[in-house]
Amino acid sequence: MTSMASLNAIVPMACVAAAAIAAMIAEAFTNPGERMPIAPLGVIGLLGAGLAVGALWNHNAASFGVVAADNFGLFVTGILVVVGLLSIAISAPAIEREGLPRGEYYALMLFSIAGMILMATATDLLVIFLALEVLSIGVYVLTGIRRDSAVSTEAAFKYFLLGAFASAFFLYGIAFTYGVTGSTRLDRIGSAIAAQALSSSPMHWLALGLLLVGFAFKVSAVPFHMWTPDAYEGAPSAVTGFMSTGVKAAAFAAFVRVFLSAFEPMRASWGSVLWPIAAATMIVGTVVGVAQQNVKRMLAYSSIAHGGYLLLALVSGNDVAKSSILFYLLTYALTNLGAFGVIVLLEDRNRPNDRVSDYAGLWNDHPALAGLMTIFLLSLGGFPPLGGFIAKWYVFSAAIKAGYVWLAIIGVLTSVISVFFYLRIVVMMYMTPSGESMARFPPVPRIAAAALVVSALAIFYLGILPTRLIDLAAASISSIF
């Protein structure tokens, strides 16, 4: 039994991976024209992972010494399960409409989620790298899954090429870290660095810098954000929603783990590099976002800006900051996937309907979708009583507590600017009559709509009664930091 128990920590990931494999097999055995219920397989796998999270909570299970199902990892796994379920719900209409290969699509998505879960629970740099590759490759392919679309292929290629560079940087960083500390395990790195803290050499800086570049690319921090708008615009909207939330959650989980536990002793050093990055990320994300005419591109910049708020918390680095990151990731996942869900539901076979002006008069045609979109956008903008407000308040509390008042001021001011562009969509939906080029919006499938309603309700829940989740987030960080 002891040998079985030692596998506990990878159960959530294994559930999702098993579902991915099942999806592939199901696709292979499907006769042409026959419809297989592949999406439910994914749902079962994700629910299994969710149950495993519940069962493993507070147990601090560890497998092979490199995967730790501590509460922090499990909280992020929980977020990823939510991301997976919502992504599957909003993918179905897109797959139907675009005629995408169902089995491959779901299998890739599930494999990426498995990679993300591994990344969130890995406690060894090499395993983190492995997880990073698993999730990235799935997402690269998903980005380009519309093979006949030039935009989509271009996006996938850009994403892949820049991603490969970033992975190389990351790997190089691991090599230097190993060179300095003699290990790739986070705990050992941590104690080695703590012992050498007073004598940090250029090698330390290289190790740190290279790892930072790798992470900064994955969380699309400025100046490593260039791929984001193109990739987000070119990918199918459901995939954009998936990667803007899932990849961000997984990457931030590993980022926090590596920088706030292993490299914690060098915080003074990396903090001074990271805070300008955080400031630039918030500013660029919002200021450039204002100029966008395409909703997906706008949300890409918004996602960069939200990355900036998370970096702000990371820089702050205190206990409030760590739990605020978890809360923020959860809220952001629900909100952003909701917004992309609306985008997916408005797409038409012949036209993407993703320009801001396409949303004119949506309130008349689809009051429910307009209402949902408004909730998601206002939450992204940080209005009470929605989850987005609590998330931002949480992050800014951390910054104030850590004494980063100027960063917090930049944060709140950029969030006012971001409200400006979120409101442009609201203005279109409610205050502009649908013009000549009135987009014809397709009917709304029930499951996707239900998923959006559930996320909207969850956003209200997080905004009005956040205590439970705040306590959970606080409990999640106490176990590892």
Place this chain on the structure above:
Amino acid sequence: MMHFPILTSLIALPIAGALLLFLVPNDEHNDGTVRATALVVSLLVFAETLLLWYHFNASSAEFQFVERHDWIPAFGISYFIGVDGISLLLVVLTGFLTPIALLGSWESVHKRTKAFAMFVLLLEAAMIGVFVSLDLFLFYIFWDAMLIPMYFLIGIWGYDRRIYAAVKFLLYTMAGSVLMLLAILSLAYMHSVATGSYTFDLLKLYEMAIAPKTQVWLFLAFTLAFAIKVPLFPFHTWLPDAHVEAPTAGSVILAGVLLKMGTYGLVRFAFPLFPAAAQLFAPILATLAVVGIIYGALVAMVQPDMKKLVAYSSVSHLGFVVLGICAMNVQGVQGAVYQMLNHGISTGGLFLIVGMLSDRRHTRLISEYGGLKSVTPHLVAAFLIITLSSIGLPGLNGFVGEFLILLGAFRWNPKMAAFAATGVILSAAYMLWMFQRVNYGPVTNEKNARLVDLRTREWFVIVPIIAMAILMGVLPNLFLKPIEPSVKRMLSQVQQGTTPARIEALGPSPEPRVPSPEPRGAR
């Protein structure tokens, strides 16, 4: 009575009403039902605010009807609400104006009636929430949440440049308030450094000693948010746009209640929380207020558009309120609070009248009117009374507030009072001139010849306003009494926080309407 959570129910009732309306099918045939439901709900809220007033102990300075429940205990955030004399009357004012605003736009809103009514009710809930919150976090939530319904009210049902006005309103207000959020967070953090636990509880934060240098920054952050909301010169530029483009109900609520949040914020938060900084900045704020009084009046004088004229008159009138607060003596602050109520009544009334005229003629330009007195005598009579109340004619409400403020300001700084007093004269000039051009003389425009006089519904809208203006003019004690203990409490907080030795001996009030002389040295 104390066991029934009356304040919570005041917030919950409009929200429940809005949710109820949400269930009504979206259909033009239901418009009547929707309007009636919203009106009934808002009248119930008003009745409840009156009940609140009835049970309010006017001789106490303490917060009453207090409810407190843990909300986010990890950060010391609680659902903590209560009213004192200052907020009580503002809550009543909110309850009073909302049904009037709904009734006033009964016919001018034909599209999307359901959403309109929902937004008005949600706005009412948020406004009441702002006035009763005693937890800074809760206060900020209501403060920010209120922007959304107002934004939609202006943006969807407003006039031509409504989108510009709505976005400007929202961004201006938000830009001011986010810095206040950081200041609130800093306060909570400072409390945790001092005592080991976070709190957003206003009463506990009142007790906290803050270094004067820190006070300056926090005071500025709070005051910027409030100064934009008031709006204090030179932060007023959003106001004419928002007022002019908003639908009548929006203007009434905006002028009647929303602007008061800024001055209320100064009285409730900025001054008592940061007394040293308040002392330091009061002359500057007062100077801006006086500039605003004169500037607003001068700009109002040259407006061709009635609604814009009323909007600029708001800048001028709110300047008086800020001046009264800055004087920091009983007369000044009491007058300021009284003037907040007055301005809600008289400017709300003016916007309603302008709304009635523009419903009839679809223009708000003064030059399009003339000689209405012979065409619509009742409407003009109402117009006259409200105009006089706005100018501050003795016997009507405006006089009491302005008098107290000028008295307070004179005792504090006679020069300020002298300059501010010119605003009184100017306001008579621009209001009466406008009134004369619109209502007297021959009917110069054919279209005005057959205008309809007050309709039944409009009687119901305007009579309560006039009644209130007269009531507040003749029986000011009714309103001043509950305000006074709270004002004194606030002043003692401000003065204790600075140099206790310098507390002014607030002698018996020379104004006979002000009840009970201040007990000396009420420390």
